[in-house]
Amino acid sequence: MLVPCGCPPPAPETFWTLLHDLAHWEFEMFLMAIFDGIIGAGIIGFCWPRIKKHWKHHLERDHEEGLNGD
Numbered sequence: 001m002l003v004p005c006g007c008p009p010p011a012p013e014t015f016w017t018l019l020h021d022l023a024h025w026e027f028e029m030f031l032m033a034i035f036d037g038i039i040g041a042g043i044i045g046f047c048w049p050r051i052k053k054h055w056k057h058h059l060e061r062d063h064e065e066g067l068n069g070d
Contacts, residue, residue, distance in 0.1 A: 018024045032051070
């Protein structure tokens with residue numbers, strides 16, 4: 001059984017309280033930076049070489065066919 005320590009119960013978090021809480025927004029920005037960094041690195045590291053190879057293929061094909069954009 002838990003014995004109360006005499007502290008007041010925490011106030012419930014509502015949209016309004018979170019909207020005006022600076023610490024909440026600092027944490028959200030921190031998480032966004034970490035998440036975007038991981039996802040961005042994953043996209044760049046995994047997808048970019050494949051996109052670059054595909055793009056180069058199309059540029060070479062267009063050059064061979066004489067389609068240089070003129």
